[in-house]
Amino acid sequence: MDVLTQNFSLYGEGFWGTVKLTVYSSLLALGVGVVMAGFRVAPVRALRVVGTAWVTVLRNTPLTLLFFAMLLGLPRFGVALPFELFAVLALGCYTSAFICEAVRSGINTVPVGQGEAARSLGMTFGQTLGAVVLPQAFRSVIAPIGSTLIALTKNSAIAGSFSVVELLSTYKTLSENGYSVIWSFVWIAVGYLILTLTISALFHAMERRWGVAR
Amino acid sequence: MSLTALSPKRAPRTGQDAPSALYDIPGPRARARHLVYGIVAALALLALVAWVIHLLVDTGQFAYVKWRPFGYVGVQELLLRGLGNTLKAFALAAVLALALGAVLATGRLSEHRPVRWVSTLLVEFFRAMPVLVMIFFVFVALEVQPLPALVTGLTLYNGSVLAEVFRSGVVSVDRGQREAAYALGMRKTQVMTYVLVPQAVRAMLPTIISQLVVALKDTSLGFLITYEEFLHAGRLIAINMDYTMPFIPVVIVISAVYIGLCMLLSWFANWVARRERGNLKNEAVPVGRAEAAPTMPGTRM
Amino acid sequence: MRTPAPHPPHRVVAVLGRALAAALLLGTAACGAAGSPPARGPQPGKLPHYAVDTSFSLPSSPTWKSARERGKLIVGVKEDQPGMGEKNPATGTFTGFDVEIAKMMAASLGFAPGRQIEYKAIASANRETALQNGQIDYYVGTYTINEGRKKLVGFAGPYYIAGQRLLVRKDEKRLRGPQDMAGRKICSAVGSTPLQRIQSDYPRAEAVAYDSYAICVDNLLNNQVDAVTTDDTILLGYAAKDPGALKVVGKAFSKEPYGIGVPRQDRALARALDEAITAREKDGDWKRAYQVTLGLSGRPAPKPPRVDPALTR
Incomplete structure (x- = not known):
C-alpha cells in the first residue's frame, strides 16, 4: 500500500499517459477503421484493394514490429515527431484494421432488405451506407468495438518500452527508488483493471441503450 | 480472412453477399462513373506508391551497399537463428497454452463450485491483464531468464483465451449429443472425452489456430526483454555503421517474413474451416460460425 | 455421400512435413559470401593478449564459484556501441574498449579470455534486471556509477571517466x-x-x-x-x-565514471575486480586496450582513473 501512497503522482502520471494514449489512438483507429470498412464494401475496385491490403498487412504484423519500423524508419526521412505521436500512430493504425473488420461484419448483419429499400428510394452508395446501413450496423458492433478498444488499452503497454510515459514503465522508476517490485506490479495491474473495466462498463451501457436486442 | 470483397465481379451479382445490397448492379452511366472513380482512386494510389518509392530511392534505400549485408552467410545465419528463436518461443507457448487452456476449461466446466470459481477468476484475470505486464512481471519480479519469462507470459494469456474458446465450444455442442451419451450410461468423463470434446475441437479449430497467430505475433514482445529473437537480429543489422545502417531494407525483410508466416497460419486456419464445413462428422455442430482470422490480442473479452 | 471423402489426419501431417522439409532445404541452401562486409574506418592490428592468472581463487564470491563450476564467465556487454561494445552481426564477435576491459578482468579472475567467456548483449534498460536475475556474472558497458543504480547493483571501478x-x-x-x-x-x-x-x-x-x-x-x-x-x-x-x-x-561538460556492474551482494567479486583494474592500469594493459579501440579515433589515451574504494565498502 505504501508503494501507492508514496508514489501517487508517479502512478498518476503513468496512468494519465496510458489514458491519453488510449483515447487518441482510439479516435485515430475508429476514424481510419470506419473509412477502411467503407472502402472494403465500396463498388470501386481500387478502393476495395486498398482496404483489403490495409487490413491484411496490419493484422498480420506484430505491433512491436510496427513500433520498431516507425521509430527507426521515419527518422530516416527526417520525420522527428514526439515519441507519444509515434506511439499513437502505431497503435491507431494497428487497431484500425481490427475496427475495420468489426464494422464490416456489422454491415453484414444489417438485413439485406434495408439496403435494397434504400436503393429503391434512389439513394446512392454513399447515402445507403451513411444514412441507412452504418447507423444500424453501429448497433451491432458496439460490443466488438468495445473489446477491440480494451485490447488497444492493453497493447499501449508496449509504448512504455519505446520511451513513452505510461503505466507499465513506472515500475522502472520505482525499483530504482528501492520499492518492492511485486507491489509496484500489483498497483500497475490494478491500474489496468480500472481502465479495462471502465471501458467495458461504458460499452455495456451503450449496448443497453442502443444495442440490438438479442 | 474473407476475401469476398476482393472478387468484385462476383460480389455484386450473387445477391447473397451483404455488400451487394449496398449498391445496384451498375448500369451504363454508373459503370462509367465507377470507372472514373476507379481511375482516380487508382491514380491516387499509384501516386502514393510512386511517392514512397521516390522517397526510398532518393534516400538511397535501394543502393547496393544497403542490401549487401544480406548476401553474407553470417548475417543470414544470424537472421535464421533469430527466426529459430522466435519459432521456438512460439512452439513452446503454443503447446503450453493449449494444455493450460484445456485445464482451465475443464475447471470452468467442473461440477465443484470452488474449482469453477477459481478457474473463472484465473481466466478473467489473465485475460484482463496486458500480456506485456505479465511478461515483465515474470522477468523482473520473479527474476527469470528471458525465454521462460516470455513463454510464461504468452502461455498464461493465450491459455486463458483458449480456455474460453474450448468452453464455448463444448457448451455449443448440441444438447442432444450430451443427453444421448448420458442415456447410453456414460459417465461424465466419458461423455466429455468421447462425445463433447472431439466435436468441440473440430468446430473450434479455426478459432484456436487464429489465437495461435496472436501468440506468434506476440513472441516479438521478447524483443523488449532482450530475448534474441527475429526482431532483435534485425535491429543489430539495422543500426550497424559498417553496413551503412540499413534500417529500411531490414524493416522490409523482417515484415515480409512476419506477414508471410502469419498469413500462412491464417490460411491454414481457413483451409481447416473450409474442410470442416464439408465434413459429415460435424453435422451436429454449427461450424459455420467459427471465423478464422488473426484476432487482436484480447478481443474476446 | 454428398461430400468428398474427408482428408484423414495423416494427410495434414504429410503436408506439414513436406512444407517443413522444403523450408529446411531452403534454409540450408542459403548461399552467400563468407566473412563479413568490409568494416569502415581504421582497423586495429593485433589485439593485446592478457596474461591469465591461473592460480586465482575467490571462494568467498558466489558468482565466481558458480562461474568456476560452469567453466566459463558470462559477461554482459553492449552490442550496439562501436568502439565500446559492438557485435559483428556476421561473425558474432564482440569488439570495443569495454569488451577489452571485460577480457582483462576475466584473465585476472583466472578465466582464459579466448574460450572461457560467454558474452551476453544486454540493453541499457535491462542491465539491473540481468544482474539481479543472474543472467550475467558482471557487466561492462558504458555503465555510469550513480546513486540510483547503487541501490540495485554493486559496482567495481571506475575504470574510465567519460564526459x-x-x-x-x-x-x-x-x-x-x-x-x-x-x-x-x-x-x-x-x-x-x-x-x-x-x-x-x-x-x-x-x-x-x-x-x-x-x-x-x-x-x-x-x-x-x-x-x-x-x-x-x-x-x-x-x-x-x-x-x-x-x-x-569541445570540452567535456559532465563527468561519467564508468563502473563494472556486479550482483549487489557480491562485495568479494567487486573488490577482486577493483584490484584487477588497478593492476591492469599499472602494467599497461589498460592503455593497450584503449589504443586498439577508442584510440583509433585519433584521440590519445587519457590518464586512467583511480578506483573508488568507497564503492565496495
Whole structure:
C-alpha cells in the first residue's frame, strides 16, 4: 500500500499517459477503421484493394514490429515527431484494421432488405451506407468495438518500452527508488483493471441503450 | 480472412453477399462513373506508391551497399537463428497454452463450485491483464531468464483465451449429443472425452489456430526483454555503421517474413474451416460460425 | 455421400512435413559470401593478449564459484556501441574498449579470455534486471556509477571517466562546444541523461530525440541534425568508424565514471575486480586496450582513473 501512497503522482502520471494514449489512438483507429470498412464494401475496385491490403498487412504484423519500423524508419526521412505521436500512430493504425473488420461484419448483419429499400428510394452508395446501413450496423458492433478498444488499452503497454510515459514503465522508476517490485506490479495491474473495466462498463451501457436486442 | 470483397465481379451479382445490397448492379452511366472513380482512386494510389518509392530511392534505400549485408552467410545465419528463436518461443507457448487452456476449461466446466470459481477468476484475470505486464512481471519480479519469462507470459494469456474458446465450444455442442451419451450410461468423463470434446475441437479449430497467430505475433514482445529473437537480429543489422545502417531494407525483410508466416497460419486456419464445413462428422455442430482470422490480442473479452 | 471423402489426419501431417522439409532445404541452401562486409574506418592490428592468472581463487564470491563450476564467465556487454561494445552481426564477435576491459578482468579472475567467456548483449534498460536475475556474472558497458543504480547493483571501478561532448561533421566550423549550441539541432537518445542535460542547461539549443544514437549519427551524416551529444566514449566510437566525415569537439561538460556492474551482494567479486583494474592500469594493459579501440579515433589515451574504494565498502 505504501508503494501507492508514496508514489501517487508517479502512478498518476503513468496512468494519465496510458489514458491519453488510449483515447487518441482510439479516435485515430475508429476514424481510419470506419473509412477502411467503407472502402472494403465500396463498388470501386481500387478502393476495395486498398482496404483489403490495409487490413491484411496490419493484422498480420506484430505491433512491436510496427513500433520498431516507425521509430527507426521515419527518422530516416527526417520525420522527428514526439515519441507519444509515434506511439499513437502505431497503435491507431494497428487497431484500425481490427475496427475495420468489426464494422464490416456489422454491415453484414444489417438485413439485406434495408439496403435494397434504400436503393429503391434512389439513394446512392454513399447515402445507403451513411444514412441507412452504418447507423444500424453501429448497433451491432458496439460490443466488438468495445473489446477491440480494451485490447488497444492493453497493447499501449508496449509504448512504455519505446520511451513513452505510461503505466507499465513506472515500475522502472520505482525499483530504482528501492520499492518492492511485486507491489509496484500489483498497483500497475490494478491500474489496468480500472481502465479495462471502465471501458467495458461504458460499452455495456451503450449496448443497453442502443444495442440490438438479442 | 474473407476475401469476398476482393472478387468484385462476383460480389455484386450473387445477391447473397451483404455488400451487394449496398449498391445496384451498375448500369451504363454508373459503370462509367465507377470507372472514373476507379481511375482516380487508382491514380491516387499509384501516386502514393510512386511517392514512397521516390522517397526510398532518393534516400538511397535501394543502393547496393544497403542490401549487401544480406548476401553474407553470417548475417543470414544470424537472421535464421533469430527466426529459430522466435519459432521456438512460439512452439513452446503454443503447446503450453493449449494444455493450460484445456485445464482451465475443464475447471470452468467442473461440477465443484470452488474449482469453477477459481478457474473463472484465473481466466478473467489473465485475460484482463496486458500480456506485456505479465511478461515483465515474470522477468523482473520473479527474476527469470528471458525465454521462460516470455513463454510464461504468452502461455498464461493465450491459455486463458483458449480456455474460453474450448468452453464455448463444448457448451455449443448440441444438447442432444450430451443427453444421448448420458442415456447410453456414460459417465461424465466419458461423455466429455468421447462425445463433447472431439466435436468441440473440430468446430473450434479455426478459432484456436487464429489465437495461435496472436501468440506468434506476440513472441516479438521478447524483443523488449532482450530475448534474441527475429526482431532483435534485425535491429543489430539495422543500426550497424559498417553496413551503412540499413534500417529500411531490414524493416522490409523482417515484415515480409512476419506477414508471410502469419498469413500462412491464417490460411491454414481457413483451409481447416473450409474442410470442416464439408465434413459429415460435424453435422451436429454449427461450424459455420467459427471465423478464422488473426484476432487482436484480447478481443474476446 | 454428398461430400468428398474427408482428408484423414495423416494427410495434414504429410503436408506439414513436406512444407517443413522444403523450408529446411531452403534454409540450408542459403548461399552467400563468407566473412563479413568490409568494416569502415581504421582497423586495429593485433589485439593485446592478457596474461591469465591461473592460480586465482575467490571462494568467498558466489558468482565466481558458480562461474568456476560452469567453466566459463558470462559477461554482459553492449552490442550496439562501436568502439565500446559492438557485435559483428556476421561473425558474432564482440569488439570495443569495454569488451577489452571485460577480457582483462576475466584473465585476472583466472578465466582464459579466448574460450572461457560467454558474452551476453544486454540493453541499457535491462542491465539491473540481468544482474539481479543472474543472467550475467558482471557487466561492462558504458555503465555510469550513480546513486540510483547503487541501490540495485554493486559496482567495481571506475575504470574510465567519460564526459558529455559533441559529435559534429568534419566540415563544421561554428559548433565548437556547448556554448555554440543555440539554435542548432542537437540529437540524443530518448530518455537519456545527456538529453535531459541539454534540455535543462542549454534551453536555446534545439534538442532532437531518437530511439538510438545510431539514428542520430545517421541523421548527422545526412544533415538532418547539427550535432550528436552523449558520452565522448560513444561519440569517439562513431568518429572512429568514419574519421573522414565526423569529429568530436569541445570540452567535456559532465563527468561519467564508468563502473563494472556486479550482483549487489557480491562485495568479494567487486573488490577482486577493483584490484584487477588497478593492476591492469599499472602494467599497461589498460592503455593497450584503449589504443586498439577508442584510440583509433585519433584521440590519445587519457590518464586512467583511480578506483573508488568507497564503492565496495
